[in-house]
Amino acid sequence: MKIIRIDCHVLLIPNYDARACSSAQDDLVVEVHTDEGLTGIGETDTNPWVARECIRARGTHCMGLGLEEMLIGCDPLDPEAAWQRLYSGSKMTGRRGAVICALGALDMALWDLWGKATGKPIYQLLGASGRPVVPYASLLPAGDTVAEQRASLVEKCQRVQAMGFRAAKLEVCINGPYSHNGLQADDAEGVEMVAACRRAVGDDFTLMVDVAYAWPSAEHALQVLEQLAPYNLFFVETPIDIDDLAGHAYLHEHSPIPIAAGEWQNTHWEFLDLADRGKVDVLQPDVGRVGGFTEARRVCRIAEERNRLVVPHCWKSAIGIAASAHVAASTTVCPYIEFLPAALSESALRRELVEQEFEIVDGVLKLPEAPGLGIELNRKALAGFAADP
Ligand SMILES: [Mg+2]
Numbered sequence: 001m002k003i004i005r006i007d008c009h010v011l012l013i014p015n016y017d018a019r020a021c022s023s024a025q026d027d028l029v030v031e032v033h034t035d036e037g038l039t040g041i042g043e044t045d046t047n048p049w050v051a052r053e054c055i056r057a058r059g060t061h062c063m064g065l066g067l068e069e070m071l072i073g074c075d076p077l078d079p080e081a082a083w084q085r086l087y088s089g090s091k092m093t094g095r096r097g098a099v100i101c102a103l104g105a106l107d108m109a110l111w112d113l114w115g116k117a118t119g120k121p122i123y124q125l126l127g128a129s130g131r132p133v134v135p136y137a138s139l140l141p142a143g144d145t146v147a148e149q150r151a152s153l154v155e156k157c158q159r160v161q162a163m164g165f166r167a168a169k170l171e172v173c174i175n176g177p178y179s180h181n182g183l184q185a186d187d188a189e190g191v192e193m194v195a196a197c198r199r200a201v202g203d204d205f206t207l208m209v210d211v212a213y214a215w216p217s218a219e220h221a222l223q224v225l226e227q228l229a230p231y232n233l234f235f236v237e238t239p240i241d242i243d244d245l246a247g248h249a250y251l252h253e254h255s256p257i258p259i260a261a262g263e264w265q266n267t268h269w270e271f272l273d274l275a276d277r278g279k280v281d282v283l284q285p286d287v288g289r290v291g292g293f294t295e296a297r298r299v300c301r302i303a304e305e306r307n308r309l310v311v312p313h314c315w316k317s318a319i320g321i322a323a324s325a326h327v328a329a330s331t332t333v334c335p336y337i338e339f340l341p342a343a344l345s346e347s348a349l350r351r352e353l354v355e356q357e358f359e360i361v362d363g364v365l366k367l368p369e370a371p372g373l374g375i376e377l378n379r380k381a382l383a384g385f386a387a388d389p
Contacts, residue, residue: 111293
């Protein structure tokens with residue numbers, strides 16, 4: 001079997017809001033076609049126009065080649081060999097950043113193809129019997145003021161608790177560079193948001209908090225983490241700049257709450273730094289951004305060997321959720337996956353891009369059992385959300 005064509009779909013919801021911190025408003029979806037009529041699907045979470053060019057752009061020498069030109073003609077049934085070829089042949093331009101995000105979408109599609117060719121779901125190809133996958137509901141508040149966002153988070157917590165979720169994460173993005181809807185509020189208001197949500201769900205519900213790189217230093221972060229300690233949080237995500245590895249290590253030593261990070265990391269080498277120098281407790285690879293299943297699997301091994309947890313990041317469509325679920329089912333160290341409940345998502349891409357919606361029973365996600373990723377694209381949505389029709 002040979003790869004004969006790659007289609008890159010840049011997608012955008014019509015009413016996107018540039019002030020929002022949600023990256024679910026756009027998408028790059030790739031379809032990798034073979035000479036035997038099989039097609040693999042992949043997705044990545046970065047600027048989709050940039051990622052598309054990383055795939056399409058030509059090259060002129062052996063370490064500066066384009067991903068598409070390297071992949072055409074390859075055997076799709078050995079994704080790890082293809083990954084190595086693409087990584088090596090693009091090293092001068094790539095190694096990290098958008099090229100790895102684009103490579104991740106292609107790798108995802110190759111694993112999907114491998115599954116379709118062999119009749120197996122990807123978690124089986126990853127060597128797993130299929131462990132239970134528990135999604136946590138990731139909650140982005142509506143509103144332009146602290147009071148509106150607090151009320152929205154409380155309401156969404158209660159809704160997902162009633163829907164049977166066992167855990168939820170609060171996007172408390174009220175200051176710093178990644179703030180939601182332009183808010184710049186005091187840390188005390190964030191602590192009050194968390195307290196209100198804890199009161200709303202009671203003590204027997206797992207809560208996490210994402211502050212999206214809000215705090216300027218580890219010392220500053222520690223002061224707020226100590227104020228958050230009474231609310232029994234499973235982790236606090238991305239408290240400080242991701243490149244401050246010494247700061248992460250300091251927080252590992254001193255924080256009363258475990259620290260999670262890694263959503264932006266490209267390749268398992270960046271996770272080695274985060275785990276060994278940053279001593280991060282909970283590693284959060286995004287399957288597309290980290291470089292696909294080939295790299296996500298290596299991150300799971302890093303966590304297994306060091307007694308850390310993996311809780312994959314996922315803020316795109318149901319394609320990425322399916323990918324996270326297959327990864328989670330294949331390792332002993334993944335207690336949760338990030339999950340945007342379709343009913344609560346502001347993004348039509350999350351709600352409509354894939355034909356099937358996931359079934360959640362008693363808070364456990366039913367693994368996709370069809371070959372490959374186990375999902376089908378909604379062709380009408382794929383055409384309807386095309387950014388450059
Ligand atoms: Mg996050």
